[in-house]
Amino acid sequence: MLAKQFPTEQSVVSELINLKAILNLPKGTEHFLSDLHGESETFLHILRNASGVIRTKIDLAFEDRLSETEKNKLAALIYYPERVLYSDPAVRSPAWYEQTIYHLIELSKLVCAKYTRSKVRKAMPEDYRYIMDELINMPEHSIDKANYYSEIVTGIIELGNADRFIVETARLIQRLAVDHLHIVGDIYDRGSGCDMIMDELSRHHSFDIQWGNHDVLWMGAYFGNAACVCNVIRINCVYRNLQVIENYGINLRPLVSFATEEYADDKCEAFVISDVYGSESTFEKDEMLARMTKAITVMQLKLENKLIHGHSEFCMDDRILYPSSTLTEKERKLVEVLTYEFTHSKRLAEHMRMLLKKGSMYKVFNDNLIMHGCVPTDADGSFSAIVIKDKAFSGKALYDRLDLLVREAAEGDAYSIDYMWYLWCGKKSPLYGRDKMCVYTKYFKGYLEKENKDEYYTRVNDESFCLKVLAEFGARGEHSVIVNGHIPVKVKKGEKPENGNCRHITIDGGLSKAYHDKTGIAGYTLVNNSQGLFLICHQPFTSSEDVVNNAADLRSEVRQLRKYDKRILVKQTDIGKKLQSEIDLLKNFLREAFGNLR
Numbered sequence: 001m002l003a004k005q006f007p008t009e010q011s012v013v014s015e016l017i018n019l020k021a022i023l024n025l026p027k028g029t030e031h032f033l034s035d036l037h038g039e040s041e042t043f044l045h046i047l048r049n050a051s052g053v054i055r056t057k058i059d060l061a062f063e064d065r066l067s068e069t070e071k072n073k074l075a076a077l078i079y080y081p082e083r084v085l086y087s088d089p090a091v092r093s094p095a096w097y098e099q100t101i102y103h104l105i106e107l108s109k110l111v112c113a114k115y116t117r118s119k120v121r122k123a124m125p126e127d128y129r130y131i132m133d134e135l136i137n138m139p140e141h142s143i144d145k146a147n148y149y150s151e152i153v154t155g156i157i158e159l160g161n162a163d164r165f166i167v168e169t170a171r172l173i174q175r176l177a178v179d180h181l182h183i184v185g186d187i188y189d190r191g192s193g194c195d196m197i198m199d200e201l202s203r204h205h206s207f208d209i210q211w212g213n214h215d216v217l218w219m220g221a222y223f224g225n226a227a228c229v230c231n232v233i234r235i236n237c238v239y240r241n242l243q244v245i246e247n248y249g250i251n252l253r254p255l256v257s258f259a260t261e262e263y264a265d266d267k268c269e270a271f272v273i274s275d276v277y278g279s280e281s282t283f284e285k286d287e288m289l290a291r292m293t294k295a296i297t298v299m300q301l302k303l304e305n306k307l308i309h310g311h312s313e314f315c316m317d318d319r320i321l322y323p324s325s326t327l328t329e330k331e332r333k334l335v336e337v338l339t340y341e342f343t344h345s346k347r348l349a350e351h352m353r354m355l356l357k358k359g360s361m362y363k364v365f366n367d368n369l370i371m372h373g374c375v376p377t378d379a380d381g382s383f384s385a386i387v388i389k390d391k392a393f394s395g396k397a398l399y400d401r402l403d404l405l406v407r408e409a410a411e412g413d414a415y416s417i418d419y420m421w422y423l424w425c426g427k428k429s430p431l432y433g434r435d436k437m438c439v440y441t442k443y444f445k446g447y448l449e450k451e452n453k454d455e456y457y458t459r460v461n462d463e464s465f466c467l468k469v470l471a472e473f474g475a476r477g478e479h480s481v482i483v484n485g486h487i488p489v490k491v492k493k494g495e496k497p498e499n500g501n502c503r504h505i506t507i508d509g510g511l512s513k514a515y516h517d518k519t520g521i522a523g524y525t526l527v528n529n530s531q532g533l534f535l536i537c538h539q540p541f542t543s544s545e546d547v548v549n550n551a552a553d554l555r556s557e558v559r560q561l562r563k564y565d566k567r568i569l570v571k572q573t574d575i576g577k578k579l580q581s582e583i584d585l586l587k588n589f590l591r592e593a594f595g596n597l598r
Contacts, residue, residue, distance in 0.1 A: 002589045009594040012586055018116075019583050023571035026114040026530035028179025029053060030366070033525050034485030035186040035212070037512035038244065040193020042522070042541040044200060045554055048079040050177040051525040051536045052556050054111075057177065061110050062103070072551035074103060081170035083548045085163050097162040101153050104169045105135045111176045112136060114530070123175050123205075125168045131156070132169065175205060182365070184485040185212025185372030185431075189235050190512045195247045198351040201358075209359035212372040212486060213424050213431035216406065220420030221342045222352045223409045226335050227307055227421045229342050230300035234439075237293040239514065240273055248348045250341040252292075258334050259291040268294040270443050297443055298322070299331050307421055313387035314422055321440040356410055361403040361430075366573045367477030368528070371399070373486045374433040374456035375469055381459055383472070386428050389415060395472045399430065433457065433486060457487060466503035479562060481505055481533070483526065492520030497535060502561050509537065516540060530569070533562040 006012045031050060036043050049055060058071050066074070077084045077100070085092070112120045117137070124132045131152060138149050156165050181204060188194045201207060209215070220228030233255070236242050242252060268290040305325035308316045327335060342348065362371040375395060376384035385392040393401045402423065409416035423429050425437040433456065438449040459465040460482070470480045485508040489497045497506045510516055511523030522540040526533070539555040546552045570576045 002586075003593060006586075006589070009590070012590050012594070016583060016586050016590070019579050019586075022116060023569065023576055023579055023583075025116070025570045027366070027568045027570055027573050027576075028114065029177065029530075030180050030182060030528040031178040031525065032182045032184060032370070032483055032507055032528070033511075034184035034372070035488075035508040035511055035523075036183070036191075036194075036197055037186055037189055037214070037514070038191025038194040038197065038241070039511050039513065040191065040196040040200075041544060042511060042538075042554075043193075043197055045079065045541055045544060045547065046523075046525060046538070047181075047200065047204075048174055049075070049553060050174070051527055051538075052558060053177045053527060054078055054173065055553060056558075057107060057110050057173075061107050066103075069551070072553060074100075074107075075553055076547050076551040077166070078104075078107075078170045078173050079553075080544060080548050081167040083544075085166065087548055094157055097157045097166075098153055100166060101156065101162065101169075104166060104173070105138070108132075108136050108169060108173055108176075111173050115176065120176065123172060125171075128165060128168050131165075132172065179206065180365075181207035182363070182370055182483070183207060183209045184370055184483060184507060185210050186214045186485060186508075187212070188214040188218045189232075190239050190241065190514050192241050192244050194244050195347070195351065198354065202350075202354055207358060208363055208365070208370075209355060210363055210370050210372050210485075211355070211359050211361060211406070211431065213429065215355060215359070216420055216431060217424040218348075219352055219355060219406065220409070220417065220424065221339075222345075222348055223412075223417045223420060224339055224343050225417050225420050226339050227300060227303040228424065229335070229339050230296050230303060231421075231424065232342075233296045233338070234293060234300055237289060237296065238273060240289070248345045250338075250345055250348070252338075254334055254337050255292055255296065256288065258330060259295040260288070262330070263291040263294060266291070266294070270294075270446065271297070294443070297439065299327060299335055301440060302327055302331070303335070304421070307418055311418060311422070313390070314426055316427060319427075319436060319440075322444070352410075356407065361399045361406070362473065364473055364475050366528075367475050367480045368483060369470055369473045369475045369480070370483045371430070372484065373429075373431045374454050374484070375399075375472070376428045376430050376433075377455040377459055379455055381455070381465065384428055388419070396474075399473075402430070428454075431486075453487070460504040461499045463501040463503050466500035470503070479533070479564065481562075483507060488515050488519050489524065490519055491537075492518075497524055498561055502533075505535070505561070507535075511538075513540075530564070530567040532560050532564050535559045535561050 006015060033043070033046065055075050058075055062071060120136070121129055121133055135149065135152060156162055183201070187197055217228050217231055221232045233245065236245055245252060267287070271290040271293040272286055273289050273293065301322035302325055305320050305322060308314055308320055309325060362369065376386060378384050383394040385394045386398050388401055388405060405416045405419055409420055423431050425432050427435045433454045434451040436449060436451055438451060441447055441449050466482055469482060470476065481502065482504045484504065484506045487506055488508050488510050489495050489506050491509065497509065498504065505526065507524040507526050509521050509524035510519030516522055521537055523538045525536045525538065527536065537557045537559070541554050542552060571580065
């Protein structure tokens, strides 16, 4: 196989030179987001501005040559090129086009600097690849070819291609500003744009997902777990967000009819949904939504009781609070209909398959451990043992077994499908990380029980425990950190996202609007580049219209958590390790095939 790919000695040598050179480039920028919870507009903007990376590049490129207003306008153009271009066409003169194109090319040079020319070319649109490649690699002071480069730009403008060229260059800058994206769980529930987020991710060049408990809840519903189906519907009733279910083509009218008939004489006062989350109800009357919420909650609790009775290893007998585990005949038929709707939604199937393909329970990436929730831990600091199919697992072994279990559920394994509900809310589920979910007492007793966090969340304040967790998962680098989501950091109460001498970082700062009041901010994101680790604290996002019309970017505060003594190079990354393996293989091939002993 190698002989066919490299038929001559020189072809092997050339490839070795190329690979060894790549090892000494700076590592690519990683971008971490967590707990998106359907906030699609905010997510899309953070994706476009790369948590401020692009604005920082603009500052570096233009320093005092552009005013703050001009920098803001250039940033807005890069984030939303089509909308900015078409918002006020009267201001666009040939001189404006020329200046803008040169600014974008200059910024592209800076963004592309850490990549090989080959990788940059592959990121370019095919129609403009030659032109972009020429302009981006234009020498800073070119006397001999000055007219050549000038004529390229003039031709773009005179031939009416300036708008499209600007759009494609802006997209190239967005594409290369971040090399890899990590989604640290909980794409689903609360906000109305979960499906839009999944659509956008499907188009992204390089990303991974660490499943959150809300994500496995939706997967469980798609796999056919009826308790998961009821939970999904209940949550989206509570957040006045049934439209997202209907966006998947799931028909909820049978539930409306059932609730109208079954609870006609019940005001369902404990289930009336407030307006605190700021979204509009799909249905006109709050009374109807309250009846739907009660109907689906009752069925949920009965189905959960049945799961707990059938799985003693869940150790959740104390959560059997609702007095029945038996659905009425009407409830049984309704649950069958609703479950069928979830399991046969084509659009949901596409998104769930992507969650499976791109997702996992955890990921060790460039010596950092990324997981949504926690490593279940006992009071003495040892990792908790969790039973799955009569066998106990803990630590990394638990995560590996659960990852396999989710994939077994996708293949139709009945036990694994049941277990999806436990992953959602079980008292020792690593994705839930609390001892109970208090649905019954909230609605039927009028009070909330305290949900106690797993011991893990106390232990991560100790660096030695963090190092123990990192070592358990094989992340033993000098700068290794644990990146979690799931537990909102209540900044307004003095909580901090970093713990254990910055070995543990929680990046759930409340991107979801429902948590803004609790956290006091509008989310954290994390950026890890060749120079250090940066935490970005976001304020509430106004709207993309505000960015387009007023060049008002998302207000964010950047804090450097860690500065590397030396720039991290590709050779120190996971990609670098793979490239080094290729180099070693090619060296052996060079010796064996061509007798080259160098």
